[in-house]
Structures are given as C-alpha cells and as structure tokens.
Amino acid sequence: MSPSNTSVKLVKLVSSGAPTLANFKVESIGVPSKASLQSDQILVRTLYLSADPYMRGRLSGSQDSYVDSFVAGKPIIGLGVGVIEASTSSEFKEGDVVTGDQFLWEAKFVSGVRGFIKIPASGIAPANYLGVLGMPSFTAYVGVVTLAQAKAGETILISAASGAVGQVAVQLAKARGLRVVGAAGSDDKVAFVKSLGADAAFNYKTCGDLNAAIRAVAPDGVDVYFDNVGGEFLDAALLNMNAFGRIAECGMISQYNATADTAYHIQNLIRIIPKRISIHGFIVSDYYAKPDYANFIAEVSAMLKEGKITYKLDEVVGLENAPQGLLDLFEGKNFGKRVIKVTDAQQRL
Numbered sequence: 001m002s003p004s005n006t007s008v009k010l011v012k013l014v015s016s017g018a019p020t021l022a023n024f025k026v027e028s029i030g031v032p033s034k035a036s037l038q039s040d041q042i043l044v045r046t047l048y049l050s051a052d053p054y055m056r057g058r059l060s061g062s063q064d065s066y067v068d069s070f071v072a073g074k075p076i077i078g079l080g081v082g083v084i085e086a087s088t089s090s091e092f093k094e095g096d097v098v099t100g101d102q103f104l105w106e107a108k109f110v111s112g113v114r115g116f117i118k119i120p121a122s123g124i125a126p127a128n129y130l131g132v133l134g135m136p137s138f139t140a141y142v143g144v145v146t147l148a149q150a151k152a153g154e155t156i157l158i159s160a161a162s163g164a165v166g167q168v169a170v171q172l173a174k175a176r177g178l179r180v181v182g183a184a185g186s187d188d189k190v191a192f193v194k195s196l197g198a199d200a201a202f203n204y205k206t207c208g209d210l211n212a213a214i215r216a217v218a219p220d221g222v223d224v225y226f227d228n229v230g231g232e233f234l235d236a237a238l239l240n241m242n243a244f245g246r247i248a249e250c251g252m253i254s255q256y257n258a259t260a261d262t263a264y265h266i267q268n269l270i271r272i273i274p275k276r277i278s279i280h281g282f283i284v285s286d287y288y289a290k291p292d293y294a295n296f297i298a299e300v301s302a303m304l305k306e307g308k309i310t311y312k313l314d315e316v317v318g319l320e321n322a323p324q325g326l327l328d329l330f331e332g333k334n335f336g337k338r339v340i341k342v343t344d345a346q347q348r349l
C-alpha cells in the first residue's frame, strides 16, 4: 500500500446536541492494491460523496433506527458515486461507474458488492446520481406523489424548499398543477425557489410570525405540507392546514441537534382531529422496491432530457473538507444538494 489515500473516521458518537469537527478525524492511509482483492470484491475510486441530514442519526449511536449507527474508529459510510478500478466480481468490471450507499469516506477503498449498482453510460454527470436522479429527488417524489397524492389546484407548502429534496418537491408539484409555496432560510434561497416556479416563497428567518407568514402566501389554506424541518415551522403549518390536508413527514432537521432542554414541543397537534389531517412519516428506502421508483426515474429522466427540471448541486472540494461539509447542513450553509468532490473522473491516485 502506498501512503496517499485519505480516510474520514468517526472519533466519538454524539447522542444529542450539535456534532463538531472534533467528532471526526481525517487520516492519511495507504492505497489498497488490486492484488489485495478477495473473491467478489471491488476496488472503488470515489468521485463524489453525499452529505445528508439523515447521517446525523447515524452519528447518535441509536440502536433504534432504520439505519446502522456509525462506529467510533471506523470510516464514515454513506451514498456516493465512484469508478471501479479493479474487480473480482462478475457484476462489475474496471471502468464501470457505480453508485450506492456503502461508500466509505475514503478516496479509494475495497468493498464487497452489496449496496453498489452500475450507472448506465448516458452522458449525465455522475454527481447527479446523488441528487436529481438519486435519493433526495426520489424522496421528493415519494412525498409529493405517492403519499400526499398532490392534485392540480391544491396548495402545497414546502419547507427547506431550496434544498436537495425541497427543490425537486417544488418542481414535481408545479408540474402537477399545484399552487406551490415554499420557505427557505435566506433571501437568495427564496429567489431560487421562486425561479423554480414556486408561486410564492418567504424567508422564515426574517418573516416574523410564522403562522402569519404562511397565511400570507397561502390565504386559502394548505392542502399538502411537505415537512423537511419539523419544530416551530410544523406547528405553524398545522394551524394553516385545510380539512383533509396531508402532511408528508419527510424530515425534522430543526430537531436533529436538539437536547432535552432545546427540543421544540408541538402545541397544535390537536388540529389534526377537527381538520381530519393525516400525517405520514416515511423513509425513502422503503420505496425502491415498489413501482414508484421506476415511475420516478421515467418521469425525472424525461424532465431532464426536455430541460424541464433544474437541479442545484452545492459542491465542497476535497475529502478533508467532508466533515465540515456535513455539519454545514445543520446551519443552512449549503445552498442546494451538498456533495463532496473527492477525485476527478480522469484522475488516478
């Protein structure tokens, strides 16, 4: 092994409160050789890694989750795209571009084949498989189409509307003829959300009273709320829901770093009874095996081909910057889908 590979490892789990850079360690490690492969293994060179809010749960050490906890002393693991540099598996060959959820936060690593799929040669830039053709975009599809069954003429409210999931939720809802209103955490983000076709959007950090701000953009009430943030915003959204409204409960990022003292306690849950509101929590990974996934790929690929969907990636360069790239998500410092660029498509380690 020659010494020019990088690994990002977890130092310590963080059960509550905000993680910091001290929870991660960036290490120089050796580059694995082709000769080290055992049967059914691949040697992957990482092109891009995905920084995602769900990783906060994996940092907490919870054993009561849909996804395994990270392990202190071991590399962070998550979604990525990369190139196969060597393979002893019949499923992959050298040069294949792959994506999956078993990417170590290393520039080059050896793995079994479980969790990796080949990306078809199509001219689409690989990072898009972490965004518009990847998990966040499918999450938007599941929330808007499968669960909320959003219909033309209805009003949908989307929080974190400029983010990895939110920006697609805006465009899928608009394409279905809904009135789309969104919220985001800066004026630039709000302008971007409007540029995607939202009928109205506001900066939830500067708007003052949240209930009044939602009412101002949705005076006839909200039929579907696509919740990415939870907390105070969800509470205000509950006050604005129409009868038989649906809440696609996608995420509650405002609460991921909360402690027992800072957790927000919802006050307006009682509204779900007189307004007959349904709240459907979901995890996107439950839907890959269903027809929804093929429908999503068909719809979004066609939109891409016809130039009918926009997708903003927010790229951080360098694996050594990956920990900060992840922590930024919890302070709204990303603008669009946060990816970490690790190596160039043509680069050789």
Ligand SMILES: NC(=O)c1ccc[n+]([C@@H]2O[C@H](COP(=O)([O-])OP(=O)(O)OC[C@H]3O[C@@H](n4cnc5c(N)ncnc54)[C@H](OP(=O)(O)O)[C@@H]3O)[C@@H](O)[C@H]2O)c1
Binding pocket: 052, 053, 054, 135, 136, 139, 160, 161, 162, 163, 164, 165, 166, 183, 184, 185, 186, 189, 228, 229, 249, 250, 251, 252, 253, 254, 255, 282, 283, 284, 285, 329, 330, 331, 332, 333, 334, 335, 336, 337, 338
């Ligand atoms: N259920 C699922 O299967 C699934 C799958 C993917 C994602 N999710 C969830 O979907 C949500 C969005 O994920 P994403 O990947 O699209 O992330 P993202 O929106 O690209 O990035 C996170 C954004 O959340 C907002 N935010 C951060 N801290 C906040 C706070 N304290 N209060 C309110 N907003 C805050 C920030 O946007 P602003 O600047 O606009 O505040 C930040 O940019 C997350 O809750 C995530 O956990 C769920």
